[in-house]
Amino acid sequence: MVSLTHLALHVPDLDACIAFYEEFCNMRVVSERPGKGSRIVWMAEPGKEKSFVFVIMPGGQSRQLAENDYSHFGFALDGREAVDVIAARAQAAGCLIWSPRQDGFYTGYYCGVRDPAGHYVEFSYGQPLGPGAEEMPAP
Template sequence: MRPTLTHLALHVPDLDACIAFYGEFCGMRVIHQREGKGSRIVWMAEPGKEHAFIFVIMPGGQQRNLASDDYSHFGFAVDSRERVDAIADKAREAGCLVWPPRDEPYPVGYYCGVRDPAGNYLEFSYGQPLGPGAEAMPIP
């Protein structure tokens, strides 16, 4: 069997703030939590993807201070340009918008960038050959 990417584990400075953020902006929900290694460990997933890919978040991390032109990010696909705009508006209101919506040539598409409470960047995109419905799209 080949290796399969199943999760991303992050130490974060404020666990509860990150749980709320990923629920609000990404629609993820807590699917498991436990006390382990002296702290609370939380698993979050998108509904329907609980057995495919999760975030494991734990307290104790350092705040990340990425530059606005640092494109390290977690990528989330959405179903329309309007959804990208709505997320950008919500992030602007919350003070966590990093990259306003913009168009880039295929395969990048239309996207915006948002900062989570730990300082990680998230990209919300439409029009990439990734995510639901992209099976029919060619990857250059």
Template structure:
């Protein structure tokens, strides 16, 4: 038997703000919602991945105050460099851009970083050997 990663569960300080962030920036949508432990619990997924990997968001967390050199993050692949730039512009306008777009050698590729309302870093990349754009690079 091999375990399979199916979900990431997070306590967040503002559930509605986090749901909106992941819908607006990451294209995720609510696939399940219920009451539980005295609060609302929301499952979010990408279209087509509803049965593979979800984020479970639950109220009650505190804002993560990551150090400036803490690169902990969730990673989302995009289909082009232009899409990375578009996310960065949207994040700059929303006041949540933490890493401006930059290029790094394989396997990192082109990426930017955005902070969600709970203080988590979210990376948007193109050219990594994972997800959209993975065919664009070869290991050199």
């Protein structure tokens, strides 16, 4: 058996990234230890602490993604309204990159936000995974 358990990222400003993932992604610090010249932090969504974490540590360079680069982390939300709320908060914070939009079956309704390290983060509803997936008819 193989299971995806974590994603590890070097970031230029550890505290800014912790604050971003707490505010926008409902993630919490679940472990913190010394390392990499400062500290290494594990963050997870409530209830998923033993199944998947972001490991973030200092020392990274800010990512400068091209406008047509859609590399991103994806978070599913429980409705279109939740996508709109995240987009409005991101707009106010100056980090909205994709305004809310509806696309096809695999994309659903989504918006995109830039984290303090330059990573793109997608917030979606209506994809064939995450909340609402069981209501999705096959394409």
